[in-house]
Amino acid sequence: MGIDAIGLGEQDLNYGLAFLREMIDKHDLPFTNANVRDIGTGELILPAYLIFERGGIKFGVVSVLDPAKKIITMSEKDDTFQVDDPVAVLRELVPRLREKVQTVILLGHLGDSLTDTVVKEVKGIDISVTGHSFRNTTTERILDNTMMLCASHEGQYLGDADIFLRPDDGKVMAISVEVTPLDEKVADDEAVLAKIEDFKKRLTEFKEAKRAAYPRDFGSSRETFLSDRSCKGCHEEAWTTYVQSGHMRAFATLRNKGQHFEPDCLVCHTTGYQYKNGYSDEPPNNRLINVQCEACHGYGTEHTRDGKYAARAEDSCVVCHDKKNSPEFDYVSYWEKIKH
Numbered sequence: 612m613g614i615d616a617i618g619l620g621e622q623d624l625n626y627g628l629a630f631l632r633e634m635i636d637k638h639d640l641p642f643t644n645a646n647v648r649d650i651g652t653g654e655l656i657l658p659a660y661l662i663f664e665r666g667g668i669k670f671g672v673v674s675v676l677d678p679a680k681k682i683i684t685m686s687e688k689d690d691t692f693q694v695d696d697p698v699a700v701l702r703e704l705v706p707r708l709r710e711k712v713q714t715v716i717l718l719g720h721l722g723d724s725l726t727d728t729v730v731k732e733v734k735g736i737d738i739s740v741t742g743h744s745f746r747n748t749t750t751e752r753i754l755d756n757t758m759m760l761c762a763s764h765e766g767q768y769l770g771d772a773d774i775f776l777r778p779d780d781g782k783v784m785a786i787s788v789e790v791t792p793l794d795e796k797v798a799d800d801e802a803v804l805a806k807i808e809d810f811k812k813r814l815t816e817f818k819e820a821k822r823a824a825y826p827r828d829f830g831s832s833r834e835t836f837l838s839d840r841s842c843k844g845c846h847e848e849a850w851t852t853y854v855q856s857g858h859m860r861a862f863a864t865l866r867n868k869g870q871h872f873e874p875d876c877l878v879c880h881t882t883g884y885q886y887k888n889g890y891s892d893e894p895p896n897n898r899l900i901n902v903q904c905e906a907c908h909g910y911g912t913e914h915t916r917d918g919k920y921a922a923r924a925e926d927s928c929v930v931c932h933d934k935k936n937s938p939e940f941d942y943v944s945y946w947e948k949i950k951h
Contacts, residue, residue: 615665616716617642618720619656619657620676621682627685628656656692662712672718673715677725680720685869685870714738714782715738722741731754739758744764748761766793821875827887831887834888838882838898853951856949864880879931882902882905882906928942
């Protein structure tokens with residue numbers, strides 16, 4: 612696509628640093644970032660800036676990431692990163708960059724307010740392009756001699772800025788901004804659309820194949836999981852214990868790692884995954900996230916009052932707390948954590 616620079620975003624590290632570097636090498640992707648370091652080495656994971664020349668003017672592009680943006684990796688190896696203060700980094704870096712170029716461009720994954728703070732605190736930035744914004748900059752906006760640009764999130768808009776630069780020193784003299792929504796008025800590219808449809812088809816087949824390893828062989832289609840809220844009315848004390856337990860956060864741990872569509876994980880982090888009418892990612896059964904009461908006690912519609920409903924819970928523990936997934940499991944000590 613003729614891209615000169617890509618500012619690192621936290622989601623670019625979703626599959627780990629090794630994968631990102633593999634993609635950079637394979638597709639010659641011009642990534643840059645000046646404030647994300649590998650904790651293990653203390654080194655920046657990418658070039659701090661990029662320099663290129665267009666129309667006789669040298670441009671320097673620098674990118675920073677908001678330290679508040681959580682980096683979540685889904686690789687087997689949990690990469691850990693240090694995100695330095697963007698203001699401190701740019702105060703030191705921009706003057707050095709200006710010695711080499713005429714026009715400095717900031718690609719900031721910072722959001723609106725932090726971008727404004729950076730531009731006010733760091734002198735020498737000619738053009739700032741804001742990431743993590745939910746608003747478009749559709750007219751000329753100048754902040755402390757910096758031209759502010761933004762096309763909003765999720766690739767839903769295309770921003771185009773025609774900029775007149777003074778040839779001798781690269782100073783921005785005039786700018787015309789246009790933001791185009793990429794909605795239904797923009798015709799699909801047939802070749803790209805065919806690739807997307809093919810990908811969706813293969814993704815569905817892939818997910819169905821993985822799901823097939825955990826068929827819904829258990830239970831009865833006549834029974835229903837009622838969800839934990841139905842238990843609260845009569846068992847409020849037990850329900851209070853549950854909401855304070857790790858069982859209540861079981862699905863969140865998957866979501867935080869980007870694993871909340873993986874059958875291997877969902878079978879133990881949801882309720883009734885292998886049961887008829889159990890968890891699925893479609894409504895209404897998507898309400899059965901987490902290890903709810905019925906994950907241990909069974910269908911709510913089977914609720915009995917002869918003691919058997921509670922007794923069956925103990926046997927259910929070892930289904931997920933087995934040697935592979937929970938090698939240190941001991942029923943007596945673990946029970947104390949959720950005793951009710």
